[in-house]
Amino acid sequence: MSQIKELERRRTFLESLARCGREAFVDRFYERFLASSPEVRAKFAGTDFGRQRLMLLRSLELIAAAADGDEAGLDELRARAETHSRGRLDIRPALYEPWLESAIAAAAETDPRWSTDVETAWRSVLGAAVRYMSQRYDR
Ligand code: HEM
Numbered sequence: 639m640s641q642i643k644e645l646e647r648r649r650t651f652l653e654s655l656a657r658c659g660r661e662a663f664v665d666r667f668y669e670r671f672l673a674s675s676p677e678v679r680a681k682f683a684g685t686d687f688g689r690q691r692l693m694l695l696r697s698l699e700l701i702a703a704a705a706d707g708d709e710a711g712l713d714e715l716r717a718r719a720e721t722h723s724r725g726r727l728d729i730r731p732a733l734y735e736p737w738l739e740s741a742i743a744a745a746a747e748t749d750p751r752w753s754t755d756v757e758t759a760w761r762s763v764l765g766a767a768v769r770y771m772s773q774r775y776d777r
Pocket residue numbers: 677678681682684685686690693697698701717718721722727729733734737767768771
């Protein structure tokens with residue numbers, strides 16, 4: 639894909655994220671993600687959701703920065719891949735799919751200007767991050 643197209647997708651994603659309304663988006667996301675499996679619920683059994691809610695929004699912004707090739711964003715994504723790997727939080731690659739689908743569903747419900755182009759942008763930006771995190775599970 640051309641670099642311009644990628645930058646446009648990143649911008650479309652960030653504009654959509656801004657329209658989602660942080661509270662509503664995060665609520666919908668965790669509702670869906672926690673409902674997706676007992677394994678996901680078990681992972682968050684001891685989690686302080688006040689903190690975790692902010693973490694989700696920060697994660698999405700960092701993914702957008704990394705998608706743009708921003709060095710600090712890439713470093714942080716690398717560090718997140720490390721904390722989520724087998725030896726640490728042990729997030730199996732299969733859990734990234736419900737994560738991605740929960741984010742897309744929450745955005746579709748809360749972005750008043752949701753469209754197929756916007757969805758393509760979300761799938762492209764988040765898909766790359768999810769593949770990256772999954773591939774580093776065993777490292
Ligand atoms: C691209 C996808 C993801 C990103 C960017 C991301 C990002 C983060 C960040 C920034 C933190 C806090 C700092 C840290 O511990 O590393 C975190 C914690 C955590 N994440 Fe993720 N995450 C992703 C996917 C997932 C998935 C699929 C799961 C599956 C259950 C998950 C489970 C957790 C858990 C259990 C914690 C620790 C919560 C606690 O402090 O109690 N994450 N994540």
